[in-house]
Amino acid sequence: MAIDDLLDEHEQGERVRTWLRDNAAGLIGGLALGLLLIWGWRWWQAQRVQQSMQAGTQYQALIDTLQSGKLAQAQAQVEALPAGTYDTLAALALAEAQLAAGQRDAAIATLRAAKPDGAETAAIVEQRLARLLIDAGKAKEALALLPGDSRDPETLQVRGDAFSALGQKPQAQAAYSQALTGLEVGSPQRNVIELKLSEVGGAPAQPEARS
Incomplete structure (x- = not known):
């Protein structure tokens, strides 16, 4: 190997060592930060698992309390x-009891105080609360609670119930009819809504004849 080549390699090595000395603190700091982030993420995941398991245990204890009829303790x-999720399920179970x-x-x-953490559970809470409000003679509050642009058959059915309770038959017919469009022929829920539609003076649309 030529002398010039050896000098070039020595010079390159010196440059690398110099760069490492100048940047050692940054490298060590970056590595430490990366390790800290990994540890933090794993700790957070472990905490979530632990909290979920604890909430599950608390929920089961609540169910046992409800089965024993101790409503004040359950609350x-x-x-x-x-x-x-467990908090919402617990509120629904307590309200039912x-x-x-x-x-x-x-x-x-109980249902007013519930804090659903997802769209599906929120819809269930709203529907059940609206039904109770209708039963309590507060149909206007029930309507305000339910989204007017919903296409969910259950929500539309409850809206129809609220309109019916208010004596607003055309609006009830519209809500029930729209609910039926999202249900299969012969489903139990469809039969119930068809009956309600008839009670407010409406008639289910006849299925189109197949050629």
């Missing part, structure tokens, strides 16, 4: 649950 357990015990106003208060 305290619901309030102690962290916000999330309160309604079965003749405590409709308490069930309404």
Whole structure:
């Protein structure tokens, strides 16, 4: 190997060592930050798993309390649950037990206080709360609670119930008819809505004849 080549390699090595000395702190800091981020992510994931397991245990304890008929204790357990899926399920279960015990106003208060963490659970809470409000003679509040642009058959059915309770038959007919468009022929829910539609003076659309 030529002397010039050896000098070039030595010079390149010196440059690398100089660069490493100048940037050592940054490299070590970046590595430490990366390790810290990985540790933080794993810790956060572990915390979420632990919290979910704890909430599941609390939810099961609530169900056991409801089965024993201790509604006041169950309400305290619901309030102690962290916000999330179990919290919403617990509120729905408590409201159902309160309604079965003749405590409709308490069930309404329970559902009003619920904090659903997803669109599906939010819709279920809204529908059940709206039904209770209609039963309590507060159909206008029920209508305000339910989205007017919804295409969900269950939501539309409840809106139809609210309009019917208010004596607004044309609006009830429209809501029931729209609900039917999202249901299969012969489904139990469809039969119920068709009956409600008939009660407000409407008639289900006849299926188109097949050629």
